[in-house]
C-alpha cells in the first residue's frame with residue numbers, strides 16, 4: 045500500500061481564497077479591512093521567515109498587516125506596553141506574538157496580556173478554557189488546521205480511535221480537545237507513555253507533534269490508518285517530520301512535510317483574523333469559513 049497524500053498546501057490555498065472573499069465582505073460592510081498585528085522579538089531565522097510569510101499572506105487576503113519587529117534584548121515592560129497598545133487599537137482585530145520568545149522574556153505573561161477577543165493564536169488561557177468547555181473562542185491554528193484536513197479525508201470522525209503524540213499547550217492539548225468535540229476516542233501519548241508502539245498501533249488516526257525527526261515507525265502503524273505529521277525538524281538531510289516517510293507503505297493517508305500541516309497554520313491564522321473582524325464589526329459572513 046502507498047498512502048494517499050493529504051495535500052495541505054492545496055487545502056490551505058482554498059481556505060485562503062475563502063478568507064479573501066470574507067475579508068472583502070467585511071471591508072465593504074464595515075468600511076475598513078480586517079487587521080492583523082504580528083510581533084517578532086529577536087532574530088530567530090525560522091521565526092523571521094514565518095512572520096514574513098504571515099505578513100504577505102495577510103495582505104494577499106485583502107487584510108491589513110501591522111508588523112512589529114523588536115530587538116532581542118527587548119524588556120518585558122516594553123513588550124507588554126506594545127501588547128497594551130495593540131489591545132487598544134481599533135484597527136487591530138488580531139494580535140500574534142511569534143514564539144518562541146527570547147529566554148529572558150516571560151512567554152506566559154505576554155500571552156495572558158493579549159485581549160482574549162483579539163487572541164487569534166488561541167493561546168490565551170481564556171481561549172483554552174473556552175475550547176475545553178465547548179464555548180466559542182479562538183482555537184490554535186495548527187490543531188484546527190489538522191482537524192480541517194481530517195474532516196476532509198474522513199468526513200465524519202465519530203467513534204474513531206485517535207492517538208495524539210505530544211502534550212504541548214499549542215498543539216497536543218488543543219488537538220485532543222478538538223477531536224473529543226468531534227466524538228473521537230482520544231489518547232494523548234507523551235515521553236512517559238509506556239509501550240508507545242502498542243498504543244499507536246490501536247489508532248485509526250495518529251497526530252504526531254513531538255518534534256523528533258522520523259520518530260514514528262512503520263511497524264507502529266495500523267494498516268490503513270491516517271497519519272497527520274505536525275513535526276518540522278531541520279536535519280542535515282533537510283526538513284523532516286515526526287513520522288518516518290516509510291510509514292507511507294502502511295498508512296492509508298498521510299500528510300507530507302513540507303506541504304502538509306505547515307501551510308494550514310498560516311491559512312487558519314487568516315481565518316481566525318477574519319472571524320475576529322466579523323465579530324467585532326457585527327458582520328455576518330455569507331459563507332461559513
Ligand SMILES: Nc1nc2c(c(=O)[nH]1)N[C@@H](CN(C=O)c1ccc(C(=O)N[C@@H](CCC(=O)O)C(=O)O)cc1)CN2
Pocket residue numbers: 094140141142143144165185186276283301302303304305306307308309310
Ligand atoms: N505565535 C505563534 N508562534 C508559532 C506558531 C504559531 O502558530 N503561533 N507556530 C509555529 C511556527 N509557524 C507559525 O508561526 C509555522 C510553522 C510552519 C509553517 C510552514 O508553512 N511550514 C512549511 C515548511 C516551511 C519551512 O521550510 O520551514 C511546511 O510545513 O510545509 C508555517 C508556520 C511556531 N511558532
